Every structure is written in C-alpha cells, then in structure tokens.
Amino acid sequence: MTTPNPRRTIDELKALRALTGDENGAQRVAFTDKWVAAREFLKERLAELPVEVHTDPAGNLWATLRGDSERELLIGGHLDSVPNGGWLDGCLNVLAGLEVLRRINAQYGGKPPVTVRLVDWADEEGARFGRSLYGSSAASGYFDVDQMAKLHDRDGVSLADALLKVGVTLADAPQAQAELKHAAAYLELHIEQGPVLEGLRLPLGAVLGTVGVERHTITFHGQAAHSGSTPMNVRRDAFLAAGRFGQEIYTLAERYGGVCTVGSVKTLPGIVTSVVETCELTLDQRHLNAESLAAMWQDAQAAATRFAEEGGCTVTFADLWKIEPILFDPELIDACEASILEVVPTSHRLPSGPLHDAAEVARAGVPTVMLFVQSLRGISHNKIEDTLEEHLELCVLALDKLADKAVAWIKR
Template sequence: MSAVDDRKPGGAPASTAASVVLERCDELATYTSLPGGLIERVYLSPQHAAVNSRTGQWMRAAGLTTWQDSAGNQCARLEGHRAGLPALLLASHLDTVPSAGRYDGILGVLIALAVAERINAGVAPADRPVALEVLAFGDEEGTRFGTTLLGSRAVAGTWDPDWWSLEDADGVTLHDAYLAFGLDPATVGDAARAPVELVGYLEAHIEQGPVLDEAGLPLGVVTSIAGARRFQIVVEGAAGHSGTPWARRRDALAGASEAVLAIERIARGEAGHSSGLIATVGHLAVFPDAVNVIAGRVEFSLDLRGEFDDARDAAWLGIKAAMTAMSERRGLRVTWQQTHSAPAAHCSERMRRVVAAGIRATERAGADPAAPPELFSMAGHDAMALAAVTEIGMLFVRCAGGVSHHPDESVTEADIARAVDALEASVLELFEQYRSEPGVEGTAS
C-alpha cells in the first residue's frame, strides 16, 4: 500500500493524517516552561496538565473514551466487539528533556492517535476482536525527579514506593507534586494493568541514531532495548593551593578524569569486556571549583547501557575495579550509588513479525521485497516498562542525522505518512490473528 494511498477504509488519507500529526507536534511544542521557543515539559507540571487536556480533546474528537489515570497519564480507549475485552496498547510519552526537540515521544502518541481514529472510522465494532487503547505517558525522560519511566512503570504495576521521597531541583517531593497536580498518591496502584487485560503493546518512536537515515530507509523494526544502569560517583581527595608539590597532591579532579577515561575504554571493549555497550558521563561537578585550588571533591554521573545485561554488568565490575585501583594509587576515596536500573527488554518474535508486516504493507507495488531493517535501541523507551506485563513491539521512524533530545530533531511528512500506514497495518494484522486463533482471549465469537 502506498504511503499516499487515499483508499483507506475510513479516516483520513495517509498524507492528510501525517499533516495533522505534524501540526499537532508543532502545537504541543508551545506548551513549555522555557522562553525563546525552547521546549521543556516535565512531569506533574502545569505544562503536563495542559498537554494532557489538549491531547484528551483530540482523543475525544476521534471518538475515543478518555480519562487521566492515577499516575497522570492521559488515556483513551476504543472498545472491541463488546465492552471489557483485553486491549492492545499504542503509546509513547509527552514529557521532554530540557531544550528538547518536538518529536521524541510526542510523535509516537500522535501517530497512535491517528491510527486509532482510522480504526474507529474504518473497522466496524463487530470486526474488532480486542479493544484498542492510546496512552500518553506523563514521564518517560525522568527530567524532573531523576527516575525514568514513572508513567509507564505505574501502568506496568512496578511502581516503587521509595520514589515518593524523590525531590526535584526546588526540593519538591514526588509525593507533594502528586498532591499539587490533583492526584492521590495512595491510589497510584489503580493505574496498573494486569496481563490478562492486555494483548500487547506497540510504540512508534523516532530512531535516536542515524542507521535509517544513512540507509535511506523511512522505517525499521526494533529488536530490543538496551538495559541501563545509572550511578552517582564521588571522588574525594584534599583541596589545596595550586602551588602544592606533585608528591603532596590528592587531586580529585585528576582522579575523576582517569576514571572517566577508564569508563570509556572498558565500555568500548578495549579492556577485554564485551563490545555493544555505551557509557556516558553526562554530569560532572567540581568542588571548590576555583582556578587556583586543587579539587578536593568531584561528583559525576555514569549511564551504562547494553543489549545484554550480563555484558553490561561485567563492564560495571571492570569499571569499579579500575576506579578502586586508581583511588589506591592516588590516595583518593571513591564511592558510588546506583540511582537507576532497568533490564534489557526484547521485543517478542510475534510483535517483531507484526511490525515488519506493517512496514511491508506500506511498500509500493514492485518495490524491493527485502525484509525491513532490524535495529537495536540504545535509548530507553516506555516499552521497556510494559515488557514486565505484556508483549512489546516498536516501530522506528527515520530522524534526520539521528539527532534527538535537541531542537534540531527533524522528520519528513512522507515518513510520517508511511509510519501511520505501517502502524495501522500492524494493528490490523494483530486483529486478524486474534480473529483466526481459536481459544485466544479477546477473539470475536
């Protein structure tokens, strides 16, 4: 089926749907806490409330039943052939990093909504063997409270009560932010879905990498999502005058610099550890931070990711050993605290086949029948959280240069048209499977 095929069974043609999606991305970009056209929208903020409200209006206009759940996620549902059937979830997130682009997460929500609108218009209720839900998660990035996937973890039923004491930069706890947003912390568990309530999860997302762009391809199938561990690391020495002789120095910054280079070396596979890892030191603070004073303390972050948890964890053991040896040699003290841990999430074989079938359905007649490209995601996604409760699948959309988490995020209308078509075809493929599989819960009678 062509990306600009107007012969849809209902709903907007692909070209029109893509135009609406992009217009809505532009509109949601105006809901921001930053001046000068920059975008930042964090969990439980006034901007979060505003985008939930606006997205809810679009959901209702598409004929869906809407609600905001007990974790602040904006939700919508299209029933199947009868009320109460298990649901296929289509979802992504509406929150952003600071100085964000306008497509990371947001595009996935709006593509999902465009697909649900088409299904509602083009597939009779009697032909819907399961329900369809669109979820707009309130927190994937973790920008405000430092812990990612809060919205989707609530839906997956993996909420950690220890999170209530997390504080934002202004000292506001997550617990108090819930109250200020009009949510009841005691009911956060009501957002959780049981496995029997779901038939799967599909997420469209820009590729946060250049593979599709460099290959000249609009869409790809995600195979798995990297498992991530994050640490706060502190190197302590002794502050002193910059004239202190070399033999008397206990320079925390020099030690931290050596540790950062060791992290890079180990993650790149240059020290006997597995490759396929990514390690990022994105934050570093030096104390007392004076030009003529030896640093007495350095704090830095580590984000360690890998396709396989055992390789990632082996690299962390190597990093710890390297930092310990460095500290002993330099007379320093190194401590670390893990602040985040998420296992690698693998898209199920079934969902990978469904997404691939959806992509193939968008190809023009006579196109190369080669299988759609398969990609591993080093970036984390809400699908990781939902993997704890149902099968997951992901569709990657080409993003120019692979640029993400930056105002220069860029997609084309033609690619979005293909993505809407592909996700719709994936949903219809799942519908057909559930209609034809006897004994599968949700199958129409």
C-alpha cells in the same frame, strides 16, 4: 475501508511545538506547566472521540475505546520531553496513536472487535528526577516507592511534591498495575534517535528489543584545600579521580562493545578557590547482552576504586536504576515488518539503544513491538531533531496497518 490522515498528525505535532516549545526546543518536562499544557492539548482532541479518558494513580493518561472484547490493544507514547528537546521525541508516538484511534473508531462505528487504548505515559524521559520510565514502570510493577521518594530535581523539589502538584500521590502509583490487566498487545512508534536507518537510506524499521541499562552515581571523596597554597603533589582532588574515570569509560565501552556515558558532574564546595572535596557523577551503561552489561559495571567500579586510591581519595557507589535487555514479541516483530513492507519496498530489523516505555510493558508480560522511523543526522534530545515529513506520513500509515494486524492477532 477508512484510512488515517497522516497530514493531520504532522499539523498537530507542529501545533504542539508552537504551544510548548521555544527558540531552544521542546520544554515539556514532566510535571511542569508546559507538560500540563501538552496534556490538555491531547485531551481536547480526545474529546472529539467516544473514548473514556482517565488518569491512573501514577499519572499516566488513558483513552479507552471499548470493543466487543475486553482484550486490549494498547498504543503508547509520552508527551514529556527533555529540556530543550526535539519536536518529535515521544509526542509523535502519542499523536500518531491518536490518528490510528480515530481511524479505528470511524471504521467500526465506535465499537471495534477488541478494546483499543491510547496511553500517554508520565515522565518517560527521567530528565527532571534522573529516573526514566516512571509511569510505565509503575504499571509494570517494577517500581519501588521508597526509592522514588528519595528523588529530587536540581532545585531540590522532590518527585513526591512534583506529583502532588498534578494531583498524583506517589504512594498510590503502584496501583497503576491494574491498567495492564487485559492488555493483549502493545505497540509503540518512535523516531530512531540514531543514525542506522538514515545510513541505510531506509525510512522505517522493526525493533527487536531494547538494550539493558545500568545507571549509577559514583562519588569521589577527597579533601577541600586552598587552591593557592596547596601544592599539586599533595592534593587529594576528587575531580582529578573523576576526570581520569571519565576517560576510562571509553575504554570500557570499546572492550565490551557497549556504550558508557557520564551524563552529569557535581562538585563541592564548587568554588574557584578550593580543591574539589566531593565529585559526584552519573554513569549510564548500555548493552544488548546481560552478561556484558554486568561485566561493564564491575569493571567501572574497579576502575573508579583504582583512580580514587591513586589520588588519595575514596569512592562510593549508589544505584539509580537498571533494566535488563528486553526482547520484543517475535510474531509482532514479523507483523511490524510486514506492515512496513506494505508502505515501503524495504524494511530493516534493529535493536533500540535508547530506553522506551515499551520495555517496561514487555517485561510485565505484554506482547510488545516497536516501529522506528528515520531520524535526520541521528540526532535527538536536541532542538535540531528532525524527520522528513514524507517519512512521518509513512510511519503513521505503517503504525495503522500494524494496529490492524495486532487486532487480528488478538482476536484469533
């Protein structure tokens, strides 16, 4: 029986960090030169295996090890990062999956019982264009080309133009749905990005599903006026209304037991000598219960309208993106927990607050499960993101055992 080499995965993670990071953290933002370099790093290692490598019409990278059956086990992750991100978020999934692919290839002499595929999803983070899960949503079918065509980064570059630079045509992206035609199971490993496992002093956990997300822009419209000559009591200050709303989201989150985040704020005219005429903010709301999530968004709109009226302003709302709560496959959750218990004495089941490509694959109808490994301090999307190396070794072993169980599950 062949076994994976978790130490090799850690060494490759460190090599990728050296290649695509700097003193501020990971810089593998989607469709940039560093992201392209990360893809080349992966391709160099895939070239050592008897796999078919191709990029689908959405820009997702696939490595396929053909098996006796056309039914497929998918193992996925993403190489892209947020700016100044951590060394593990996303790329751990891919490089651990690479190590599992190596082990399966060695064990079966290049011909496993089922086809096994490793996928690097494009732009999971959404850090550049504000729309997470770009590549996996193209594959799942939950993808609107017209809406995507409206997206621009902070430098004014459109998503369509950024894709063209890496050889992808936005209008063709929905053709990526063909990649899931024979998918029978999907596995994804990820750092937890939260404090639960560390608080329980456990290295690994089986994920029940991902919370639902409502993501919107809220724009307050006031009146620009001279900051020196306009009395405070007659100002129509869009930023004042937005600031009051920013406080209110904490009340909303507590009321419903969810989370709410104002992640970005943009003001116009944006100069020190003018009252703010326009203030646009982004709101991210998350909850495991669909009804509570919908109620949080309704209350947010009502609160924004109230604060706008109180300040002599108006407010408009626009949709960015949303996804309903997604529960993972019960049998694969059991298999994930059993795999964990083969490498450590105790497991824990928990939901995922962050979004993951696994949610898109699951809502496309593919049986899915995720495996979490502990995050130190619960911190992610930050250069101090970290996981103990002994825990990284354990998660590679657990993912490998889960892959074996998934292969058997697909064959039955």
